Amino acid sequence: MIPIDREVYDLTTNSVACTFCSTPFSDPSSALIVKCPHNSSSAYCPARFCNRLCSTRGTRVSHTILCPARNPKARELFQFIRVNHWMALHALVQCSTRLLLSAATPNLKQPEPSLDEEWTVFNSFASLSLEHREAW
Numbered sequence: 001m002i003p004i005d006r007e008v009y010d011l012t013t014n015s016v017a018c019t020f021c022s023t024p025f026s027d028p029s030s031a032l033i034v035k036c037p038h039n040s041s042s043a044y045c046p047a048r049f050c051n052r053l054c055s056t057r058g059t060r061v062s063h064t065i066l067c068p069a070r071n072p073k074a075r076e077l078f079q080f081i082r083v084n085h086w087m088a089l090h091a092l093v094q095c096s097t098r099l100l101l102s103a104a105t106p107n108l109k110q111p112e113p114s115l116d117e118e119w120t121v122f123n124s125f126a127s128l129s130l131e132h133r134e135a136w
Contacts, residue, residue: 008022009081009082009087009090011024012046012047013046013078013082014046015028015046015047015048016028016048017048018048018049018050018054019036019047019048019049019054019058019063020049020050020054020055020057020058020061020063021050021054023050025048025050028048032050032051033048033049033050033051034048034049034050034051034052034054034055035047035048035049036048036049036063036067036069037055037059038067038069038070039069040069043068043069043070043072044068044069045067045068045069045070046068047063047067060101061097061098061101062094062097062098062101064101065097065100065101066093066094066097077093078090081093095118098118099118099119102114102117102118
């Protein structure tokens with residue numbers, strides 16, 4: 001059985017689910033689906049969004065940094081994550097990106113969470129020491 005986080009990762013990287021909210025597309029050819037605005041014939045990005053709202057929010061939250069068309073190193077990172085089946089690294093990258101963008105734009109009036117809110121969420125995740133991981 002494929003773990004749910006890997007399944008969602010595969011759906012989004014294969015352009016059959018929204019990159020922002022992870023909702024699978026019922027009709028991949030729908031006119032509502034928005035492609036990454038940086039996608040071009042010379043720089044490919046598989047990101048697709050349910051609608052313009054998800055596209056706008058995704059770009060504000062993390063896609064700005066993690067877009068393979070804008071940042072070729074992101075492609076290498078995602079390939080490494082996929083080959084090594086390391087979904088925790090993908091989550092860490094997403095969280096770190098959100099923290100960086102929140103810290104870089106603290107005065108923008110937008111509906112996205114502030115740095116304090118993002119940090120609170122980040123700190124709420126469970127953590128295990130290496131000793132605890134070895135015991136499992």
